[in-house]
Amino acid sequence: MSGTPDDTKPVNFTVKAPVYLQIGDAKADTAHSGVCVVDVNLPFGKPVNIEEVTFKNYYTAYVTVRLLRRNPKQEAPAKWCTAVRDLPLMDNPHTEGGSQDYYTIHRTQMQVEPDHVVCARLILRQPSLAWLTFSLEDIKIFPHTEPDPEKEVSDWLSDLTLTDQHPDLEGLPDPQTVSSSIQQMWALTEVMQTNQTTASIGRFDVDGCYDISLLSLT
C-alpha cells in the first residue's frame, strides 16, 4: 500500500506559464489551435516517482501527459514517453459536463511506470470554438512512497479487525475444544445435581495412588 494524498505532501515544482499553440505567424492573426502545453519542472536533481496527479479542470476537453524519465542506473540520456494519451475530461467538448470538475490520474492509469521523472508535460486540447479559454488549475503531483512496515498505522488497525485468523496460542489448548468440553462438563454437573445420591463417593486409591481407569462416571 502506498501513501495517500491525505498524509503525503505534493511535490514542490514550478509550473511554467501555459503556452497556447497558434496557427499562423503573424501576431495579429491569433487563431487558437485549441492546443495548450503546460510544462511542469520537478526539482532539479531529485527525480520523482509519481503516485498520482490531481488538478481542477477549466474547460479542457482532453489531456495528454508526457513524462521525461531518467533511469539512474543507466547512463543513457533522459527519454520522453507518453503516460496518458487524450484522456477525456469533458463528455462533450461543446457542453458543460465535466468542465470544472476535479480529476485524479493515478499511476495505475498510466501506460508507463512514472518513476524517476524529471519533467512532466501536460498537453491540453479543446477543439470546440465555444470557449474563450481553457486550462488546468491547481495541478498537484503526489510522490509514490514505499510502504513503511513500522510506521504504517493501517497495518495494525487491520490486524485488530481480523477475526478469521487464529491467534498464536503457544501451547494453550484451542478455544473451540475448550468451550465444547466446558459445555460437556456443564451438562455433567446438571445431571449430577439432578441425580444426587447419599452414597459416599469412596476412594478409589489402590496402594496409595489413584488409578484413573477405576474412576467411573455415573
Place this chain on the structure above:
Amino acid sequence: MMDEGIELSLTIAQIIQRLRGSHLHSQIERQAKECLHQPDVKLESLKEDVRSFLKTSGWERKLQNAVYRELHIQLPPRHPPAPPEHLKEPLVYMRKAQASWEKRVLKSLNSMSTELGVPLAHMRPAAEQKELTNKWNEMGTDEPDLSRFRPVYAPKDFLEVLIGLRNPNHDSSEDISVRSHWGLIQVPLNVRDIPHLREAYSELNLTSGQMGIDDHALIHPAVLCTHSLFCLHVSCVVVMEEDSAAAQQYSRQGCPTGLRADLWALILNATNQPQDVMHYEQLKAGVIQHNLLVDNLIYKDVKLTASNDDYYFVFEDFLYQVLLCFSRDTAVLEHFKYNSATPPKSYIQGEIISVIPFHGFSMYVAPLCFLYNEPSKLYNVFREMYIRYFFRLHSISSHPSGILSLCLQFERLLQTHLPQLFYHLRQIGVQPLRLAFKWMVRAFSGYLSTDQLLLLWDRILGYDSLEVVAVLAAAVFAFRAENLMEVTSLASAEAVLADLSTLKVMPLIQVFLFATAM
C-alpha cells in the same frame, strides 16, 4: 477517473455513516437481539442464523430500501475530495447566480415585511393559538385579509433570470451556433436528443403495454383481462415484498390506480413510522406557536391556485396542513447539505424557514392529496418528492433534471424536430419557451387532468428524472403543431395551448419519442 474499487468503498462508507444511529439501525439491532431467544438460532452459526432471520422477517428488505434511498440522494464521492459547494454545483457561475437569486428573493421578502409593517415572525397570543388548534382541520374556512400580500415571485420572474444566465467563458462573439440564438437559454448544457432518449426510455416503446392506455375498454376483453391482471399481480407482489427498487422499475410503465399510493411510498421509502408522525406533530406545534409572514403567502397561494381549481379545491385544508408545516421543517435543509443546489432559505429572527414559496407552489402538493388522506403520510411523501425532484424546478443548477436543462432540452427538441414550427413562432414574435415554462416549472400540475398527471409523475419516479416533463412539453407542441402554424399572434398561440385538460399524456410521449421521423 477513479479506480472503481476505491469509489465503491467510499460510497459504502458514506452510506454506512448516514445510516448509523438512524432509527432503522436501532430497530434492526433490537430485532437481532430479540431473535436470539428463538430456538433455531444456534451459537455456532450465530451470524448466519441472525442474518437469515432478518431476511425472512423482512428487515433486510427494509435495510435494502434505506440504502437504495441513500443512493438516490447521494452524490458519488470524488477523489480528490472536492469542496462541498462543488459537489452541490460544479460550475462556479451557476453557484453565483443561484446565490444572488436567493438574496434577491430574501430581500423581496424583507421589503414586503417592512412595507406592510408585518413582522417576519411573531409568537401567536394564547387565545389565537387555542383557536388555531381547534380549527386545524378546517383552516380553509378562514377568510383573512390577504389583499396586501403578493407572491414573492412568479415563475416568469424566474424565467427572466434563467434567460439572462451566461457563462463568462462562453464565446458568443461569433455566430458559431445559430441555434443558440433561436432559443432563449444561452447556457451550453448537455441535453439528450431523441435517439438517446429512446434508449433511456425503452420501456415507453410503442410495443410495450402502458397503464392508462392498454387497460382501456377499446381492447378486446380477453387480452385486456390477461394484461391487466398480469400487471396487477406483479404490482401486488412488488408491494407485498416491499421492494423499493422493484417498485421503481415497475412504475416506468405506470401504476395501477389502487396501488399507486403504496408504490410511490415504497419508491420514496416514505414510511409512516411513529417518529415520522411525531416529527409532523412537532411541526404542527410550531405552526400553532408562531406566525410567519411566509404563512400569509402560503394562504394566498392556496387561495389563488388550488382553491380555484376544479380538481383540487376540496383539498384546501390538507394543503394548509402540509405547507405550513413544510415551511418550518429544518430537516429539509439537512438533505441539501449533500445534495446539489441550496433552496432559498433564511434565518428569520432565530427561526429557519426552509423554503420561500412562490406563486403556484401549492400545486406541488395538490395532486398527492388524491393518494394520501392521512396528513403525516401525505406530508412525508410530499417532503420526499420535494427534496428529490421539485426543488430542481426552481433552482439554478447544471443538473440534468434541473429546470435549466429541461428548458434547454425543450428548446432543442423543438428546434431539431419541429424546425418549421419554431421558425414560424419566432417570426410572429413568440418564444416557445415562454409558453411552455409555466407547465414545466409545476411539472404540469394544474394543467393536465389529474389521472393523466399522476401517470406522468409515475414516470418521473420510475426513471428518477424530470426529463419526461421536457419531452411532454415538446410533444404537446408537436400535437398542436398544425394549429400553431396558423396563428399570427402571441395571444392566439396562447389560446391554442391554453387547455391541456383533454390530453392523454402517454400516447403523446410515445409518439413523440418513438414515431418521430429521424
